[in-house]
Amino acid sequence: MSMTATIRDLWLKPVRAERMAAFRIAVAAIVLGDTLISLLPDAADWFGPEAVFNASQYAAWMLDDRLIRWSLLPINASLELVFAILGLLAVSAVLVAIGLFTRPASIVMWALLLSIHNRNPHILNAGDTLLRCATFYLMFMPAGAAWSIDNLIRARRGRPVNGWVAPWPLRFAQFQIVLVYFATGVEKLRGFKLAHVMQGGSPGDWLEGSAVYKALTFSTMGRFPWLFEGLPWWVFAPLTWVTVGFELLFAVLVLKRRTRWPALSVGFCLHLGIFATMEVGHFSFSTLSFYFLLVPAAVLMDIAGRAAGEGGRRTLQVYFDGMCPICKRSKQWLERLDWLGRLAFVDIHDRARALADLPDVSYSDMLSRMHVKRPDGLHFAGFHAFRAMAPVLPLAWPLVPLLWLPGAAAIGARVYDFIARNRFRFAKCENEFCAMHLKLLAGRELDENVIARVIELHEKYQAAGKSNRAPETPAGS
């Protein structure tokens, strides 16, 4: 594809709306949570007539000739007006979250958030900046084109709802988060002064490796600064360097399909770590809300179980060996974990169906590993199948980022293959068919001969199930 076509596709080719819808819900939830938890309870201290940032300071801040600032809160706003604005902000966030009057509500949410933030800049942190950026981009996004009440209303009125929307607002917002990481990384490197280093000085906290340790023990920002007391700083040096490297390379890593998931997983763990160890408000959540814009839409649609404009429920087909006790037990566990009802199980001994559903997978592969087929047609085997299922299993959600960390696939695939290869050792069979089935599969190359015997055994098993007859040993076993 030519460069022009690539650029045209990137900016103009319609994309699914689900990523923007997920972003919309996440941003609105953060605005709502922040308003209720950190702004409303202290509204008098932060924004009222007796606020810690007084009217004179507010006026000077708003009239700063270097910048254009505005706010819906007048200089001497009463406390009642402050509460009214905060209440409206909460209401607009609810409307955005549920997708009712999405566009006007998102414009109101942005305007009110900016007004409130401009009233007292002293209490704001990086998370607030990111939240304002998020609400700004949200105004331009067709974020109500999926998972919204607006969509339901449109459909009821007979208007077309297909979930495909213009991509450019998504691209701008993706660019924003990439810029945040890159700029953060570059700023960290600014601590390096060659002349200073040449004279034997420190290359700066980040290159030296002490930055994360110092941040964790930052007495006024660390959540539990005493927890790290006495630990040597160099323990955290690898984490410091990984942080800088991750920030500088984030753009490249998320651009490539192969490294996108691992990059997002590392980022998720990083921000979870920041939230756990530092009291920086909603910063981690605001950053992570942008991650929804980078996750494949198909995964989000699978989690939701439906896609805008598509009838029916989206389910993942799980192909398992119905004669293997470990596989059956795994299936039972998966059924228990499948709270959202996103999995549908297919016994591979229904051979005609399995081969029709997965035409490019051999039957021996199906006998060797569990397979999962997503509604978009992509299919996965073994550990990768489990990883594909994890996003639709609520209890497995905390595991999802870990499963995508660099190296997780290599380790996971080995563990899975070991269990799959040795399942006949661990398994306790309830009947002879099962025992013979495992014996057939154990430690062998699954050639046509073995497969023929497996099929023969299964046919006998089915026949025995109908007539309650005892099994006969398959020929050559």
Added chain:
Amino acid sequence: MAGMARAQRIWRITCGIAAAALVLAHTLALVGGAINRLAAGPEQNVIDKMAGGFLGATGTLQRWNMFSPDVGDECHVPFLLVTFRDGSKRILSSPATPPMAGGDPLLLARGMIREEQRRMEWTGHFADARRRKLDTRISDPVSGTWEQGTTYARWLLNKHLGAHPQDAERIAFVDLYIAVVRHYGEGELPRRGDLYYISVYPQFDPLWPPGIRTSLGHQPLPPRGKLPTPQ
């Protein structure tokens, strides 16, 4: 009907182009401002002013320098030292500030704070990021201003007087200090560093409680901006 549909289509396309142009301008301002800052440094120039104007109006002005270029070795905690007419003292501080050891503010003022005790009382921080940010902004020697210090002192004082109105008659004077807390070093406890005295100017804030002065008495307002040199 066809004319209506056409008009709607033209309206939608026009809105789309206008919105895209706005976002494009925003992105150009974002990138232009960032590159300009990297190349030209913190000094303001035309590009910075244009970019800042646009981004300021949309609330998307940003600089991603958290803990950059260095994390540093110390943080700052503001507190108001209230001296009563009978000579007793009391420290007023933000709820995000750890309780002062032994309740005796003079220990802190004299640099005799028992860090172990304070550390034990400062067990963890939850949902107080905004208060802590405020404390940091007030006491930051780089960005802090005397205006901020004055309103902060007034705020602490009024909150105290709201809860203890009888103290209004007892207070002789109040003074704002910033305690420097050095971080845990390798195998070390946090250490108290310097103590700064910050001049505050009651006449700047109309909400300052009448009759309460600072130990320095009435002083003329200095020019707007940075904190005066620490004493």
